[in-house]
Amino acid sequence: ECGRINLPTPTVHLGDPLTASCIISPNCSHLGPETQIVWKVGRESQPGKRQQRLEDGSQEFTVTIPRLSSPRVLLSCYLRWGHSLQMLDQAEVQAGYPPAAPHNLSCLMNLTTNSLICQWEPGPNSHLPTNFTLKTPFFWVPGSRGNCQTQEDSILDCVPSDGQNHCSIPRRHLQLYQNMGIWVQAENALGTTKSPQLCLVPMDVVKLEPPTLWALPPSPEAAPPQPGCLLLRWEPWKPSLYIEQKCELRHQPRLGEASWDLVGPLLSQTLQYELCGLLPSTAYALQMRCTRWPLPGQWSDWSPSLTL
């Protein structure tokens, strides 16, 4: 091996200078009486700065790039050999910024996957490969007073799949009714940072699936609905039957530009509602959504439209 590039670091701040050296081995048989080295940054030649002979007889040629302005630079060391240039070595230099602190961290407890799903915004591009890790304490500990102070030695790392800005913490790592501190760490070659800590109780951010809504056909036993009225029935999402909820109904004529009319709150014990004030011979779209209540929770999405 005739020549080898030495880099102080393979990653530098974008805009900073970089000094590198090319070490020419004394046993390189291709050397002429005077060794000439040409540096290239990408395809452009870059004047070398100085040369010195080292104790072991090898020669060190140094170059300084005053300002790295591109996130990825190929630095090559060539030997002038007769009328040609021979590439001895090539090094890839990455330039970027330390990671920005992730922000807008939010979480939802999903009872379908039985996991706490958290998402965040990564912040401006650092131009460097950056690893994001969602972090939270492993266990609730007696005496921790249920606040969000975390013991550093019991931290669970949730590593998102490549390039994703969300991660799911499985049920077995959760205490659904206790405060938990949660944050996101961002790390690249130039540094580590973390988001502000979120302090939450998983069940208090539970998001239910929408209820099932249907219209009850008139039945002989019951009194027929009033003119302009509809008898509706709904059923909360089955896996959430143990959760007290409130729901709300919205309806709008299918044709025309009328906005949604909202009806609520409808408590989850009632399951039936007579909707009145409807226009005759008019097709309506109806939707319903529910949330955990009176305990905190997130509204479900609206149910698929029931068209009547």
Next chain:
Amino acid sequence: TGPLPQSFLLKCLEQMRKVQADGTALQETLCATHQLCHPEELVLLGHALGIPQPPLSSCSSQALQLMGCLRQLHSGLFLYQGLLQALAGISPELAPTLDTLQLDTTDFAINIWQQMEDLGMAPAVPPTQGTMPAFTSAFQRRAGGVLVASNLQSFLELAYRALRHFAKP
């Protein structure tokens, strides 16, 4: 309701309904897959295995006493946490249901303990699990599962009535 926050009681009632639903799921699966549908047919086996039933005397209507009821509720849940853990390896079909039941029971015990701490009535030293029954065969684990689930349901029924009483505004 005295010193207990309404939100705590509402959470307890919610957790109870969840644990009861988990327990029902375990019982239904044991009945469907192994024809183990009647805990009353397993009473002798229960005695032989030494499956304990925790007291809830302070939660009974005759001697309703809030702090005592909380302590007994926590101790009972803690015991059931251990019993459910002892049933590990019950069977591949039942394992997910058993895991969910055990996680939810543990969460419920923690919620009670946290509240006892907040009220300054938690013992200085957290409880430690006593000796658990040794389920030495697949059948014993399944039969033990029926008994533990059935006992847990009765335990929660009584506790539910007590907490509903405390939850009345």
